[in-house]
Amino acid sequence: MAQMKFMCDAERCIECNGCVTACKNANDVEWGIQRRRVVTLNDGEADEMSISVACMHCDDAPCMAVCPTDCFYKTDDGIVLHDKDLCIGCGYCLYACPFGAPQFPQQNAFGERGKMDKCTFCAGGPAESKEEEYEKYGSNRIAEGKLPLCAEMCSTKALLAGDAQDVADIFRQRVVHRGHKDGAWSNNPQASTDNLAYDAARKG
Amino acid sequence: MTTMTTTTMTPEAPALAFWVRAFFQRCWRIGILLLLLAASLGMSQLAVAQADTDHEMVTAAPGISADQWRQVRSGETGPNYRDSRFDSNYNLINSSGETWRQIRNRWVSPFGLIAIGGMIVVIALFYFMVGRKHLDEPRTGRKLFRWSLLMRSLHWTVATLFITLALTGLNLLFGKFVFRTLFGDAVWAWMISASKVLHNYLGPIFGVLLVVLLISLLKDNIPKKHDWVWFKKAGGLTGKHHPDAGFANGGEKAWYWLLATAGLVVIASGFVLDFPNYGQGRDTMQWANIIHAVGALGLTAVALGHIYIGTVGTEGSLEGMTTGYVDETWAKEHHNLWYEEVKDTAMSEEEIAAQKTGSSSGDVSATKPS
Numbered sequence: 001m002a003q004m005k006f007m008c009d010a011e012r013c014i015e016c017n018g019c020v021t022a023c024k025n026a027n028d029v030e031w032g033i034q035r036r037r038v039v040t041l042n043d044g045e046a047d048e049m050s051i052s053v054a055c056m057h058c059d060d061a062p063c064m065a066v067c068p069t070d071c072f073y074k075t076d077d078g079i080v081l082h083d084k085d086l087c088i089g090c091g092y093c094l095y096a097c098p099f100g101a102p103q104f105p106q107q108n109a110f111g112e113r114g115k116m117d118k119c120t121f122c123a124g125g126p127a128e129s130k131e132e133e134y135e136k137y138g139s140n141r142i143a144e145g146k147l148p149l150c151a152e153m154c155s156t157k158a159l160l161a162g163d164a165q166d167v168a169d170i171f172r173q174r175v176v177h178r179g180h181k182d183g184a185w186s187n188n189p190q191a192s193t194d195n196l197a198y199d200a201a202r203k204g
Numbered sequence: 205m206t207t208m209t210t211t212t213m214t215p216e217a218p219a220l221a222f223w224v225r226a227f228f229q230r231c232w233r234i235g236i237l238l239l240l241l242a243a244s245l246g247m248s249q250l251a252v253a254q255a256d257t258d259h260e261m262v263t264a265a266p267g268i269s270a271d272q273w274r275q276v277r278s279g280e281t282g283p284n285y286r287d288s289r290f291d292s293n294y295n296l297i298n299s300s301g302e303t304w305r306q307i308r309n310r311w312v313s314p315f316g317l318i319a320i321g322g323m324i325v326v327i328a329l330f331y332f333m334v335g336r337k338h339l340d341e342p343r344t345g346r347k348l349f350r351w352s353l354l355m356r357s358l359h360w361t362v363a364t365l366f367i368t369l370a371l372t373g374l375n376l377l378f379g380k381f382v383f384r385t386l387f388g389d390a391v392w393a394w395m396i397s398a399s400k401v402l403h404n405y406l407g408p409i410f411g412v413l414l415v416v417l418l419i420s421l422l423k424d425n426i427p428k429k430h431d432w433v434w435f436k437k438a439g440g441l442t443g444k445h446h447p448d449a450g451f452a453n454g455g456e457k458a459w460y461w462l463l464a465t466a467g468l469v470v471i472a473s474g475f476v477l478d479f480p481n482y483g484q485g486r487d488t489m490q491w492a493n494i495i496h497a498v499g500a501l502g503l504t505a506v507a508l509g510h511i512y513i514g515t516v517g518t519e520g521s522l523e524g525m526t527t528g529y530v531d532e533t534w535a536k537e538h539h540n541l542w543y544e545e546v547k548d549t550a551m552s553e554e555e556i557a558a559q560k561t562g563s564s565s566g567d568v569s570a571t572k573p574s
Binding site for chain 2: 015017020032034037038039040041042043044045047048049051053062065066067068069070083085086088089090091092094095096097098099100106110111112113
């Protein structure tokens with residue numbers, strides 16, 4: 001069973017917002033809502049850094065813990081989804097979420113929040129039919145054996161999506177290729193035995 | 205579902221796999237942790253697998269410093285912070301969210317339940333062990349006018365709203381543990397959304413009416429010296445005689461001032477939560493939520509006491525708030541100072557009936573004698 005995770009390699013992200021656009025397009029996200037956002041720190045300075053953020057599908061998800069209607073659930077792949085039929089728009093998930101993932105359409109009187117919307121890891125949500133699912137939650141690429149479109153379309157492959165183990169493996173390899181002396185093993189004696197600092201590019 | 209990746213990887217050492225999994229279990233920090241790792245493993249380079257690692261070390265842009273991540277953790281944004289979301293006022297990591305969650309789920313919820321449940325138990329024990337407070341003397345049959353129709357209407361409107369808000373509020377905090385499994389999703393969805401709508405729309409009405417009620421009762425609830433004595437004698441629970449009390453006794457005044465302080469705080473924080481369209485941030489709403497919940501749970505617990513004393517707890521109290529009139533004996537025993545002021549206005553049932561038919565608007569326009 002997979003544990004689906006996103007990871008954004010901040011040293012690769014070039015702030016192109018392709019992920020934001022891909023997500024909007026793949027899921028037909030409603031007006032005013034942007035499931036993924038790109039944050040840039042120290043914009044215009046030498047140490048400028050960007051990172052793409054959406055729902056991180058937490059193991060111990062704070063949104064699930066605080067939801068008064070208990071509308072969240074976790075799929076077998078560790079994806080955090082929610083049932084819009086149960087959502088009452090109280091905003092508690094937004095207070096709790098570390099990543100600012102939940103968003104609410106504000107079309108009603110007195111600023112009343114509509115049904116919460118957030119990244120589904122392109123896994124849709126609970127619905128009677130495919131059409132209803134698409135209408136409410138956007139596409140279900142996971143059911144088609146595909147990964148979230150944001151990560152698939154990331155031009156620098158800064159944004160990774162997939163099983164936690166695989167994402168971690170890719171990231172570790174990158175760190176190795178970035179040339180750290182103990183190959184990302186932080187003085188772990190096993191590093192030398194496994195020869196993880198071996199540089200594939202160098203070998204030619 | 206089987207593993208899906210964009211790249212095929214060779215399986216690596218299990219020790220690392222263990223640590224990586226441990227990292228993911230601390231999920232909400234995962235973004236920071238993994239990237240901190242990247243930074244601290246650092247002097248790190250542009251993320252391209254270049255041919256010459258040494259060359260890369262020298263020429264690449266510096267990696268992300270620990271200071272940057274510290275800044276992210278603190279929630280500061282700074283002038284050069286950008287968020288691609290339109291009109292966003294979020295920082296990168298909402299670190300106060302976890303604090304709010306812990307306060308709400310670990311402290312407010314359980315202790316709120318203990319406060320309310322405890323109050324019910326205490327009242328039940330008191331009722332079965334001490335019992336109802338009966339009048340010491342027989343009723344005289346002559347009545348004193350205590351609450352005008354306007355005040356009674358106001359009281360019962362505020363009371364109904366309070367109970368509705370308390371029940372819907374409790375449902376928002378605890379309902380999911382009981383009713384979802386009990387009734388199933390269809391009923392639960394209806395229940396909880398009705399709770400939220402009632403709570404959000406009746407709340408402001410309650411707020412306005414409570415302020416009106418508090419203003420119109422202010423004159424009778426100014427603390428006096430004898431109220432202190434009333435409290436020292438626990439309202440007459442100790443000693444043989446009722447301590448002195450005016451129109452409102454010490455306990456009623458305490459309830460008044462609790463509503464005038466905690467009640468107003470609950471209303472104010474409720475407005476902050478109810479109208480999210482004034483640009484208040486998540487941090488503001490987190491605190492408003494905690495203050496609102498603590499205040500409201502406390503008031504609900506105390507209100508149970510008020511309800512008990514006003515209904516089954518004391519003989520002759522409820523009729524004052526339903527008919528507007530109280531018996532002379534009740535007034536003498538519970539509000540002796542007030543009784544001394546108004547005893548000349550006592551009327552028999554017949555006189556009251558005659559007055560009502562005599563002037564059609566008599567009762568309505570009558571102001572409370574003081």
